[in-house]
Amino acid sequence: MAGQRGGRGGGRAADAETPTWARELLDHLRPTGRDVRKVVAWLAETVHGTAVLQDDSGTLVAGTPMPLDESLVAGILTGRLASAATEEGGSHLRLVRVEHPDPASAGAGVLAVARPEPFDRRTSDILTHTVQVLELLLRARETTEAGRRLKRATSDLRLAILQLLMVEDTVSARRVAAGLWPGLLDTDTACVYVLEGDAAERDRLAEECLGVTGDRALVVRCPAMDGHVIIVTTGEAAGAALRSLVDRTPGTLLGGSARQSLARTATAYGQAVSALAVARVRPDKAALYAERNRPERLMDPAALRAWTARLLRPLDALPHHTRAELLATTRLGLEFTAVSAAKVLGVSRNTVRARMERVESLLRTDFTDLAVRATVHLALSTQVSLADGQDENGGTRQPRARLDDLLAGPALETWARELLGRLDSDARDLRRTLRSWIAAGGNAERAARALAVHAQTVRDHVRSAEPVLERRLLASGGDLYEVVLAHLATGELAHPDLPRDEQGYPDHPDHPGDPGHPGDSGAPVHG
Structure with a gap:
């Protein structure tokens, strides 16, 4: 027991012998106090002077700027001098080298302290120990920052991989x-x-x-x-x-x-x-995601593939990389907003819009029409299957088909009537509102004018239809396009304007120039 008491007493004695400034300096190494600026400010206050820390380029790191002799600073930075002391105009100045935390760097920092009184042993000790603490803090800060940079770079790399997959x-x-x-x-x-x-x-x-x-x-x-x-x-x-x-x-x-x-x-x-x-x-x-009965699964697969290939044929003349870029961007732009697609792809929204406008121009159609968006989305989804090698017909002759033919199948019509029929039980006539809203391009104000109701009423009706149909409608995407195709299949909406489905268009299924048509040369036609 006596030994333990002596040990505790010895600890208290040792603590009492530790200078107050040393205990204060050590406090700056605690996890809650590791701040280079606070250490430099503490140093200036403790020695009753001013202090400044600058890096090898002369940039202020902490403290109060002061004029320094450039030759002395250069000597310290190059390692020719470890420290320097001057006196001018009643001010005593000490300059000390602070080692750079990065061993690969040839530079170092300079700590300068000025005070009206000469530097005695106490202030010299304070300065020496402060330099050691600053070097520790700078090294810890560099390690922490390097960890942050590594984590940020890894995160950016993951995003880049996702964008390539997209x-x-x-x-x-x-x-x-x-x-x-x-x-x-x-x-x-x-x-x-x-x-x-x-x-x-x-x-x-x-x-x-x-x-x-x-x-x-x-x-x-x-x-x-x-x-x-x-x-x-x-x-x-x-x-x-x-x-x-x-x-x-x-x-x-x-x-x-x-x-x-x-x-x-x-x-x-x-x-x-x-x-x-x-x-x-x-x-x-x-x-x-539920693999429910999707419209494309109820269409004749061979006819759907042939229609898709013909609709997207104007893009075939483009270089492979450009074509893939336009298709992927348009697919995302139709699924989400242009702003969201741009963020996912890591490009500007103007780039997304420009690529989609180029596809619009090549297809000679208008993406402001929801029916057009739905049918092009159908083609793009089918095109992915073609790219995956799911074309079961190989090189055999493909059937000729128009969009009207794809939408006229009995299985698709039955599915569409069942889906939209779910809305009939609501006394608010959600079906009529939804049809008008789609015809207005998803614009609640235009639909409201056509229905002679308030725009908020339109939004409320569309929102109420979502749980009934089990599909998101107010957010653009595949769910909405399925509902649009259902309206097209039941004849409640007019079929969209697709030039390649028009009689007389060179790529129309019944035009003499259509590939596979009797008398055709077989050469592809690019719109």
Whole structure:
């Protein structure tokens, strides 16, 4: 017991012998006090003078600027002098070298302290120990900043890989991913999940997604939606891990896509966003995209492929890279807004609009018409299947078909009448409002004028139709286009103006110049 008392007493004695300035300086090394500017300010106050810290380029790091002898500063920076002292006009000045935290750098910093009194042993000790503390803090700051830079660069790299996948450049995406995540994209198919939560908590959620998926998924902070984290995963385990994360994180939602080829990452992303709408009303707050009866599945597949190839033929004359870029951008621009598509692709919204306008010009049509958007979206979705090699007819002659033929099938008409018939039970005549809203290009004000009601009434009716139809309508995308196609199939909306379906157009199925038509030379026609 005596020894323990002596030990404690010795500790108190040692503490009492430690100068007050030393204890104060050590306090600046605590996690809550690591600030170079505060250390320099403390030094100036403690020695009753002024102090300044500047880097090797003369840039102020901390303290109060003061005129310094350039030759002395140069001597310290080059290592010829470790320190220097001058006296001028009743002011005593000390300059001391502060080592740069980056060993690869040839530079260093200079700490200058001026005071009216000469530097005695106490102030010299304070200055020496302060330099040591500053070097420690600068080294820690550089390490922390390097960690932030590395994390930021890794995050940017993940986004770049996602953007390559979005424009179907899977070869480049695999090449970029192989450097940091070997084997991540060594597969032909993947699922996309979108985790939605509080935007303020997104960084933490992204880190948790990285933690639960490890190197088995590509985790990206969505550039378009502040509350979204996008996860591209090639394995099954990641989905279960993400569901578990949602279970223990209140306020989060999870939407997942069906398994798609890597080239259809943009399609999978749209499916995951669509599934979020279902997740909102699910008890477990998670949902996978339902592979329901989609319009294109009810059309004659060979006729649909032939129609798609003919409609998009004007793009065939473009270089492969340009064509793929235009198709991918237009697909995203039709699925989301131009602004969101631009953020996802990492380009400006003007670039997105310019690319879509070029496609409009080549197809000789108008994307402000919702019916046109729906039919072109149908063609672009089918075109992805063609790119995936799902053309079952190979080189055989394709049937000639117009959009009217595709929409006239009995299976499609039955599906369309059943879908829209769900709205008939509502006394507000949601069906009439929805039809007018679509005809007005999704513009509530124009639809309201046609119906002689308030624009807010139109919006409320469209919003009320969403849960009945189980599809998002106010947000542009595949759900809305399905409903538009249903109206076209039932004849409640006029078929859109597609020049390549018009009689007399060189690429019309019944025109003598149509490939495969008797007497045709077989040469492709570019509009």
